[in-house]
Amino acid sequence: MRGVTPSNRPDALRPVTRIDGAGGGATVSGVDRNLDPDRWAGRFADRGDAGWRLAERLERFRPARPVVLGLPRGGVPVAYQVAAALDAPLDVIVVRKLGVPFQPEVAMGAIGEDGARVLDRDIVARAGVTPEEVAEVERSERLELAARLRRYRRGRDRVDLTGRVAIVVDDGLATGSTARVACRIARQLGAASVVLAVPVGPAETLSEFDEADEVVAVSIPQRFVAVGQHYVDFSPTGDDEVVVLLDRADRRVRRGARAVEQPDCDVDVHIPVGDVVLVGHLHLPEPARAVVVFAHGSGSSRHSPRNRFVAEVLYDAGLGTLLLDLLSPGEERLRANVFDVGLLADRLTGVTEWLRARPDTRACRLGYFGASTGAAAALAAAADHPGSIDAVVSRGGRPDLALDRLATVTAPTLLIVGGEDVAVLEANRRALEVLGSASRLVVVAGAGHLFEEPGTLAEAACCARDWFSHHLLGDDIRNAS
DSSP: OOOOOTTTOOTTSOSSOEEEOTTTOEETTOOOTTSOGGGGOOOBSSHHHHHHHHHHHHGGGGGGOOEEEEOTTTHHHHHHHHHHHHTOOEEEOOOEEEEETTEEEEEEEEEOSTTOEEEOHHHHHHHTOOHHHHHHHHHHHHHHHHHHHHHHHTTOOOOOOTTSEEEEEOSOOSSOHHHHHHHHHHHHTTOSEEEEEEEEOOHHHHHTOTTSSEEEEEEOOSSOOOGGGGBSOOOOOOHHHHHHHHHHHHHHHHHTOOSSOOOSEEEEEEEEETTEEEEEEEEEOSSOOEEEEEEOOTTOOTTOHHHHHHHHHHHHTTOEEEEEOSSOHHHHTSHHHHTOHHHHHHHHHHHHHHHHHSTTTTTSEEEEEEETHHHHHHHHHHHHSTTSOOEEEEESOOGGGGGGGGGGOOSOEEEEEETTOHHHHHHHHHHHHHSOTTOEEEEETTOOTTOOSTTHHHHHHHHHHHHHIIIIIOOOGGGGO
């Protein structure tokens, strides 16, 4: 590994290069091979959990005022938590491989922003690639690089790394090839020192990572197969989530917020309803004026990346959120329960009463966000208790499953459907004819039932945000942006 010399070493960096992880770390001579691998049997709950645990090991870098760089896509949720904990700016570091023209899977180099380039001249020479061919490959990849950066930054300038400590973060390390290039690019962009920080990685790869001045890891298992095995939830991260996290981090820095975001309430909750106890996650801003309860659809849960993404968008607009499972794990195994709209609606009513009894939410206006069968349950619950719910949003919902109750829904209702979800779109059009005049249908072009297509989930989330902001907070839609 590269040593950190006195001339370029910030005070926050230690005078020798080391690997920090697995019980406090090891010197450059290598990772202690006698570490008990069972010590690391525990897994990270998700990338957010991994980020907080990684941030604890990076706290000593705070005085150096580092810049945190997430590797899209999966590294950004981890990097977001690290940046929040260190009160540091967050940015992405995007690299593009330069493939040999006649064998693109073979990398002859890579590029980054501002003309940064890493070239393996040995591979270029052995492959007989001419300077003109290298330039053509680079031109094509720079177009894609620029497109991705526009998508992620949305007009923001790159955070200047000149003379700074750059902490490059990914959600884990396997071969380390992308992270190696990212660290080299960060140095070319002016970083005085480069730290690689990952939640997990194999000992051999970490001990031989020469591109960083220091490597920090939470877990260094001796038996390593794949990064995903060390997470309970390793769901894919989409571009939409990357954009939301970068936007949130940018707002935090501009507000001069404290290092760790500490909302009034951000906790797991257990809600007794009838003879079951529902598990959820309650996230309230300070002060809390409104709460949106999420009614998940079939095959989904409070851990759904799509619902969590929408919840983040709503929270950023000043709305509290409650993500919960309306069925117990045992009940979910019986498929009929997923379509039991009456049962799900009763559970939602019980949750609503629980919120009304809490001191911090009893005065809040309430909304329901339903997806798939959860949307039918939300509309049924709103119909059964007119006046108790102030707004409803259905995303890819099945309002037809509650068709006999729609005429009595008084809450303003927004139906969001993907343009490619033909059958569900037709069902929502029929439902709109029954719902009151305060209801609307929004069709997201190019979206399927799960809104997995690029940009479609973000569009749906923004529509929901604007609807709830207007009807629950009384905000002008422009102020919700």
